[in-house]
Amino acid sequence: MTALWIAIGIWLAAWALNVWLSASPISQTRLGKLLVPLVFGATVLVLWEGLVRGLGIAPVILPAPSAIAAKIAVSLPILWQDFAQTILKGAIPGFLIGAGAAFLVAIAIDRSPFLQRGLLPIGNFVAALPIVGLAPILVMWFGFDWQSKAAVVVVMVFFPMLVNIVAGLQASERMQRDLMATWGASYVQTLIKLRLPAAMPFVFNGLKIASTLALIGAIVAEFFGSPVYGMGFRISTEVGRLGLDMVWAEIAVAALAGSALYGLVALIERWVTFWHPSQRH
Amino acid sequence: MKDKASQPVIEARGLNLVFQTADGPVQALKDVNLTINQGDFVSFIGPSGCGKTTFLRAIAALEHPTSGTLTVNGMPPDEARRRRAYGYVFQAAGLYPWRTIAGNIRLPLEIMGFSRAEQDERTARVLDLVELTGFGKKFPWQLSGGMQQRASIARALAFDADILLMDEPFGALDEIVRDRLNEEVLKLWARTGKTIGFVTHSIPEAVYLSTKIVVMSPRPGRITDVIDSPLPKERPLDIRDSREFIEIAHRVREGLRAGHHDD
Amino acid sequence: MNRVLPVLTVLTGIVVIWYAAAVWMNAAWVFDQAQRAGQEVTWAEVIPQTMDQPRPLLPPPHQVGAELWKGLFGQAVTSKRSLVYHGIVTLKGTMMGFGLGIVVGVLLAMAIVRFRVMDLSVMPWAIISQTVPIVALAPMIITVSSQLGLSGRDVPKAVIAAYLSFFPVLVSMVKGLRSPDQMQLDLLKTYGAGEAATFLKLRLPASMPYFFASLKVAVAASLVGTIVGELPTGAIEGLGARMLIGSQFGEPLIMWAALFAAAILAGLLILTVGLVERVARRRMGVPA
Numbered sequence: 130m131t132a133l134w135i136a137i138g139i140w141l142a143a144w145a146l147n148v149w150l151s152a153s154p155i156s157q158t159r160l161g162k163l164l165v166p167l168v169f170g171a172t173v174l175v176l177w178e179g180l181v182r183g184l185g186i187a188p189v190i191l192p193a194p195s196a197i198a199a200k201i202a203v204s205l206p207i208l209w210q211d212f213a214q215t216i217l218k219g220a221i222p223g224f225l226i227g228a229g230a231a232f233l234v235a236i237a238i239d240r241s242p243f244l245q246r247g248l249l250p251i252g253n254f255v256a257a258l259p260i261v262g263l264a265p266i267l268v269m270w271f272g273f274d275w276q277s278k279a280a281v282v283v284v285m286v287f288f289p290m291l292v293n294i295v296a297g298l299q300a301s302e303r304m305q306r307d308l309m310a311t312w313g314a315s316y317v318q319t320l321i322k323l324r325l326p327a328a329m330p331f332v333f334n335g336l337k338i339a340s341t342l343a344l345i346g347a348i349v350a351e352f353f354g355s356p357v358y359g360m361g362f363r364i365s366t367e368v369g370r371l372g373l374d375m376v377w378a379e380i381a382v383a384a385l386a387g388s389a390l391y392g393l394v395a396l397i398e399r400w401v402t403f404w405h406p407s408q409r410h
Numbered sequence: 411m412k413d414k415a416s417q418p419v420i421e422a423r424g425l426n427l428v429f430q431t432a433d434g435p436v437q438a439l440k441d442v443n444l445t446i447n448q449g450d451f452v453s454f455i456g457p458s459g460c461g462k463t464t465f466l467r468a469i470a471a472l473e474h475p476t477s478g479t480l481t482v483n484g485m486p487p488d489e490a491r492r493r494r495a496y497g498y499v500f501q502a503a504g505l506y507p508w509r510t511i512a513g514n515i516r517l518p519l520e521i522m523g524f525s526r527a528e529q530d531e532r533t534a535r536v537l538d539l540v541e542l543t544g545f546g547k548k549f550p551w552q553l554s555g556g557m558q559q560r561a562s563i564a565r566a567l568a569f570d571a572d573i574l575l576m577d578e579p580f581g582a583l584d585e586i587v588r589d590r591l592n593e594e595v596l597k598l599w600a601r602t603g604k605t606i607g608f609v610t611h612s613i614p615e616a617v618y619l620s621t622k623i624v625v626m627s628p629r630p631g632r633i634t635d636v637i638d639s640p641l642p643k644e645r646p647l648d649i650r651d652s653r654e655f656i657e658i659a660h661r662v663r664e665g666l667r668a669g670h671h672d673d
Numbered sequence: 674m675n676r677v678l679p680v681l682t683v684l685t686g687i688v689v690i691w692y693a694a695a696v697w698m699n700a701a702w703v704f705d706q707a708q709r710a711g712q713e714v715t716w717a718e719v720i721p722q723t724m725d726q727p728r729p730l731l732p733p734p735h736q737v738g739a740e741l742w743k744g745l746f747g748q749a750v751t752s753k754r755s756l757v758y759h760g761i762v763t764l765k766g767t768m769m770g771f772g773l774g775i776v777v778g779v780l781l782a783m784a785i786v787r788f789r790v791m792d793l794s795v796m797p798w799a800i801i802s803q804t805v806p807i808v809a810l811a812p813m814i815i816t817v818s819s820q821l822g823l824s825g826r827d828v829p830k831a832v833i834a835a836y837l838s839f840f841p842v843l844v845s846m847v848k849g850l851r852s853p854d855q856m857q858l859d860l861l862k863t864y865g866a867g868e869a870a871t872f873l874k875l876r877l878p879a880s881m882p883y884f885f886a887s888l889k890v891a892v893a894a895s896l897v898g899t900i901v902g903e904l905p906t907g908a909i910e911g912l913g914a915r916m917l918i919g920s921q922f923g924e925p926l927i928m929w930a931a932l933f934a935a936a937i938l939a940g941l942l943i944l945t946v947g948l949v950e951r952v953a954r955r956r957m958g959v960p961a
Contacts, residue, residue, distance in 0.1 A: 144790075151790035162793065169794035190820050247679030257893040258939050259900045261808075262913070262932045265920035270730065304504045311470050311498040312518040312569075313491055322517060326508045344806040345901075352808075352904055353920050360809065368812040380809045387804035404507035404549060 136179020143172040192374040200374040201381060207363070208382050215360040216386050218275035219347035223282025224390075228339060230283065231290035232332075239298055240316070249295060256288040261349045268353040278355075282346040286339040293338075297331025298324050330405050333398035340390045344383065419573065419605050420446040420469055425478035427464060427631075437630035438464045439475070444624065444633060448572075451599055451606045453616035454624045455662060461631020462609045462624075466575050469607060470496050482573070494522060497566030499576040503558035505550035505565075512537070512546030515565045522569055536564040539598060556587040560594070567602070575607045580615070589647060592618060596645060613666075617641075617658045618650055625665035635665035688734055695733040699723035702730065732929055740930040756934045762911040764938060766827060766899040770834020771892050777835060778842025778891075779884075785843075786850040786876070796847075803840050807833060808901050815902070826902065826910070834898035838891040845887035849880025881957060885950040892942045900935060912938070 147165050155161040174194045180186065181193040188196060201208065238244040264281045271277035301324050309319045351361025360379050367375040402408055427439040439461045446452050454462035467473040468480060471487035482490035490496070505514045512533050519529045537543050540560040550558055559579055566574060576595075580588045592615060599606055610616050616623050617639065625635040639658055641649065649655055696719075703722045707714040724733055732740070744756035751758060781799070784791045811833050818829045853875050861871050903913025912935045919927030 147794050148790045151788075151793050156789070156793060165790070165793035166795075166797040170798060187820075190817055243679050244683065245679075246676060247681075247683035250676070250680055251683055254940065254943075257889075257943055258936050259897045261897060261901060261904075262916050262928075262935050265916050265928050266925065266932070268920070269925065302504070304500050304502060305506070307467075307472050308498060308500070308504055309521070310472060311491060311496050312521050313494060314521045318521050322521065323506070326506065341804055341806070344804075345808050348806050349808045349901060349904065352812075353917075364809055365812050368816050371816070373813065373817075376813050380805070380813075383809040384801070384805040387806055388801055391804040402508075404551070406551075 131183070133179045133183020136176050136183065139179075140172050140176045143168050143175075189371045189373055192377055196374050197377040197381065201378045204375065204378060207358075208378060210358050211360045211363050211379065212382055212386065214275060214356070214358050215278065215347050215351065216344070219278030219350070219359075220282055220343040220386075220390075222275075223279035223347065224286055224339060224343040226279065227283040227286030227343075228290050228336060231287050231335075232294055235291055235294035235298060236320075238295070239320075245295060249292065252288050252292045252295075256292055260285045260288070261346065264346070264350040265353045268350060273354045273356055278347045278350040278359075281350040282343045285342045285346040289338050289342065290332075290335045293331045293335030294328060297328030300324075300331060301327040329398075329402045330407070333394065333402060336394045336398075337391060340394050341387060344387050344390070348383065417448045418445050419448050419450075419483060420444070420607075421479075421481050422465075423479045425465075425468070425480055426476050427461070427468060427473060428476045439468070440630035440632045442478070442633055444636070446605060446607065446622070448605055449603050450622055451608065451620050452622045452624060453608045453610055453620040454626060455610055455613065455616045456626035456666065457628055459628035459631065460626040461628070462626050463577055464631060465626075466577055466607055466609055469573075470498055470575055494569055495571055495573050497569070497571040497574045499559075499562055499566045499574070499579045501578040501581045503550065503555075503562040505558055505561060507550055510547050510549055511542065511553070511561045514550065514561060515546075515568050518565060518569050524569075532568050536567045539567060539601075540564040540594070556583055556591060559583065559591065563595075563598075567598075571604075573605045573607065577609045578611065579608075581611065588615070593647060595619065600643065613659050613662050614650060617655055617662060618645065618647075623658070623662055625662055627666070627668075634668060635661070637661055637665075691731075692733055695729065695731045696720055696723045698730040699726055702726060728923060728925060730925070732926055736926065737929045737933060740926045741933050744930045744934065756912070756915070756930060759910060759912050759915050759931070760934055760938055763896070763899055763903065763913065763935070764942075766830040766902065766911065767834060767892070767896045767938075767942065769827065769831035770898055771838055771895040773831055773835035774838030774891055774895060775842055775888075778839040778887075779846055781839070782843050782846030782850060785847055799840065799843060802836070807836050807898065808904075810836075811901050811904070830899050830902035830911075833902040834895040837898040838895035841887045841890040841894065842884070845883040846880055849883030850876045852883065853879045878957075882954065885953050888946045888950060889943055892946050893939060896935070896939055896942060 147168055150156055150161060150165050150168075153161075156165060177191075178193050178195060181191055192200075238248060261281070263284055267280045267284070268277045271280050305323055305327075306319065309323055314322070348361040348364070351359045352365055355362040360383060364376050364379050367373070367379070399408055422442050422444045425439055425442040426437070429436045429438050442461075442465065454465065456462050464473055468475055469482060469487060471491045480487060482495055483493075485493075505511070506517065509517065515533045515536060516529050519532060524532070533546065534543075537546055540563055542557065542560055542564060545553065545557065545561075550561065553561070563576075563579065566576075580591050583591070595606075596619060608616075608619060621639050621643075623635075623637040623639060624633055625637070626632065627634050637658060640654060641658070700719050700723055703714065703719045723729070725736060726732075729736065741756070744754070748755050750761075781791075781795065785796055786792070811829075814832055815826065815829045818832075857875060857879075858871065861875055866874065899911070900913035900916075903911035904917055909918075912931045915931035915934075916928050919925065919929075919931060
């Protein structure tokens with residue numbers, strides 16, 4: 130029980146620290162904005178460790194963070210193999226192909242308001258559907274290896290991207306299009322110099338949504354058949370064997386990969402749309 | 411320049427323009443007849459809905475008349491646009507936030523296919539003309555509203571269009587900035603000899619700037635008076651206290667009021 | 674009319690492409706069969722045979738439609754083969770997750786807007802939580818809840834659904850509760866209003882349009898979460914489980930019917946929430 134009380138004590142102290150930090154001028158600085166959530170995250174881990182040890186929770190229900198860390202340390206080759214299979218071969222190619230295809234389709238229907246009026250409501254609707262349900266069908270079509278995972282990701286990513294890009298291409302102001310017209314700009318010139326840059330905030334909004342969907346798609350697809358490696362495969366088999374420390378290790382990798390992909394997209398967004406009010410500080 | 415003066419640049423004869431709206435057709439312009447000569451500074455003034463902006467947009471081929479004839483440099487507006495006859499300045503500066511000030515001024519030059527060297531040379535020249543030298547590398551959102559509007563004027567000047575069309579360019583700025591920019595526009599006009607069409611709400615602004623004031627009234631949009639200003643070309647700000655100035659302003663006000671009687 | 678015609682055109686296009694793809698993908702099986710029997714087949718003979726295979730690679734629309742009809746209306750709604758039965762199971766999970774998600778989202782948003790320490794500590798983690806692929810957690814949440822003695826799948830499914838649906842509510846509510854400007858807040862101060870009054874009279878009403886706008890996204894996310902919660906091994910009830918069963922027994926028609934049933938359910942949910950939003954907006958005097 131002492132472990133639990135120590136953990137609760139640390140939690141309270143850290144929370145008090147955060148309350149103090151938030152009220153102090155430090156929290157206005159970049160360091161403070163990083164420090165407070167980090168302190169919070171660390172105390173969650175401490176509390177978790179204390180809970181597991183103090184209450185003697187069985188590892189088949191909730192392994193302690195230290196146990197998970199130990200498991201990660203000894204399983205690096207397996208984790209890397211699973212990561213490469215699911216993220217590098219499944220999620221990322223699917224993400225790129227799906228976003229690229231959406232971009233091409235958006236440009237292709239750009240000159241036809243008729244097709245846009247037809248495709249947009251359907252795209253909006255499909256984007257809200259549980260497309261993960263297509264996973265078993267695509268696994269049947271493309272086999273057990275990464276191709277089917279990438280295919281699931283392509284389908285999941287395509288519609289939210291399409292909807293966002295089409296909306297983005299309509300985002301330029303009327304006045305700016307009029308200006309282009311007074312200069313006698315061609316369709317392609319207006320597209321490249323005005324409408325594509327103006328669409329970028331929307332495109333990145335879509336890419337951020339798509340980056341999370343990509344990981345979900347790649348992992349779910351593995352529940353329906355995969356080679357004997359991959360993050361989804363490992364999770365479902367280890368759950369069956371009650372090897373929860375390994376499951377948590379995979380979850381940690383998934384969380385890291387998800388945050389990294391999202392962070393990468395956000396970073397590129399900052400660089401490309403530096404001019405947008407939401408990015409100016 | 412002198413010999414070209416008083417040569418008609420813009421001619422409208424029996425011009426009508428009807429918008430189809432959800433509430434039925436709206437007559438934006440009715441039987442408009444107007445001649446604008448080379449080097450004129452023409453102001454269009456009137457309450458909202460009088461068609462002053464619509465007329466300016468029709469000249470720039472952004473709207474298409476329903477009937478009547480409209481020629482620019484002796485050709486239809488579409489043709490004139492292809493020959494880059496217009497520089498257009500809107501009420502909002504409309505600068506692209508992802509381009510620097512210099513990049514914005516270069517934009518029409520890129521579209522029109524000027525060489526890189528010429529783009530640089532022209533950009534530097536017009537930046538100097540609107541007194542923004544040194545601000546070329548800034549982004550629009552780092553500049554004040556008045557400076558942004560000056561940059562948008564520079565952009566309209568960059569490709570040396572004969573005709574400068576300005577749609578309430580200073581409407582969103584405060585009085586003090588507006589006075590300064592008015593002076594600058596006059597200087598610019600004197601230096602370049604361009605033909606300028608200028609839409610405004612403000613009577614003093616119209617009288618101060620123009621050689622010709624076109625008074626318009628709404629429902630349907632039409633011209634009620636055209637006043638040729640006797641003021642000299644050289645106009646210090648305090649000319650606004652002179653008797654002639656006040657007389658013209660009075661006549662414009664009368665014209666605006668007459669237009670309102672029909673309501 | 675202006676909107677119906679383009680949509681119908683695109684839908685027709687999709688159906689045509691679908692049929693063409695069905696012929697193309699299912700033809701291989703027909704040729705295979707013929708070869709085994711030592712027969713020659715022409716395309717004219719092949720095409721009809723691609724239209725009603727028992728295990729088609731891609732069932733043509735009418736086959737899916739027939740299977741869907743059979744699943745929805747072909748049997749008593751209490752039957753384990755009825756898609757209505759499975760749909761109701763999924764709907765129940767979705768609504769529980771949706772409700773839980775709303776409660777968590779709103780409470781967190783209130784705390785975040787009120788306490789700066791919550792804003793700084795929790796908000797970044799709320800964002801990170803959405804970059805974690807929840808599906809990775811799904812199998813584990815299910816085993817753990819059964820270890821804890823919770824029989825059935827209702828609780829774990831609701832947890833997964835809530836995990837996906839709380840986020841849009843949270844983000845919109847934070848934005849909404851912060852939407853009153855300084856002038857409005859100052860005005861209430863001049864009336865001597867306390868914190869509770871400011872919250873009830875200004876912040877809460879101001880946040881309502883944001884709240885309702887987030888519900889559509891949240892309910893769709895909740896449905897995805899529920900279906901994902903039904904996917905992992907051992908599930909027997911719900912549309913997700915039907916997809917899994919179809920996959921395991923190699924019955925593509927079951928998968929397709931379940932998929933379309935899920936799409937119909939999603940459509941109904943979004944429609945309903947949209948309707949609620951419209952009514953609420955009208956009551957608050959916001960033009961719909």
